[in-house]
Amino acid sequence: MNGQWCSSKVVASESWPGVELVVARMSFGRRLELMKLVRSLAAKAEFFEAGESAQSRIEAGVLSAEIDRVYVSWGISEVRGLILDGHAASVEQMIAEGPEDLFREALAAVKLECGLGEQERKN
Numbered sequence: 001m002n003g004q005w006c007s008s009k010v011v012a013s014e015s016w017p018g019v020e021l022v023v024a025r026m027s028f029g030r031r032l033e034l035m036k037l038v039r040s041l042a043a044k045a046e047f048f049e050a051g052e053s054a055q056s057r058i059e060a061g062v063l064s065a066e067i068d069r070v071y072v073s074w075g076i077s078e079v080r081g082l083i084l085d086g087h088a089a090s091v092e093q094m095i096a097e098g099p100e101d102l103f104r105e106a107l108a109a110v111k112l113e114c115g116l117g118e119q120e121r122k123n
Contacts (some may be wrong), residue, residue, distance in 0.1 A: 008077055011109045015101045022078035023109050034074055034114070041067050068107050069095060075110030 006025065013019040024030060045063035048056045072095055082089040084097055095103060 009113075010080075013102060013105055015105055016082065016099065018081045019102065020080040021076055021106050021109055022080065023113050024075050024077050026113055026115065030074075031114075034071075037070050037074060038067050041070065068103075071110045071114075072103060072106045075113060076106050079106075 007027070008022050008024050011021045011023055013021060041063055045060050045067065048060035048063060051057070051060075073091065076091050076094075079089050079091055079094045079098075082094055082098060082102070084093055089098055094106070
């Protein structure tokens with residue numbers, strides 16, 4: 001070890017050739033920040049997942065999608081090479097208006113960096 005640390009890494013998209021995702025690497029401070037961001041959403045999602053009504057399942061699905069959005073917003077610092085409507089896309093634009101398969105790829109890259117197992121990455 002030479003004492004150097006890079007706080008991010010670049011991941012090439014498999015589904016969108018030429019697009020790169022800049023993924024923030026995990027640190028103690030970033031892990032704490034992420035836990036604070038998702039704790040209330042996760043508790044609510046767990047509550048609704050225990051329900052049996054269609055409304056409870058819908059609410060659980062919405063909360064799960066919101067948690068995914070938080071992960072990507074938190075863990076992707078830059079999207080390189082993605083052009084949306086003629087302009088270079090920001091992370092938030094990629095989330096809101098970009099291709100869903102790229103979003104899913106970004107989510108998987110963030111969860112992998114977080115050290116989540118295969119089953120946790122699927123959720």
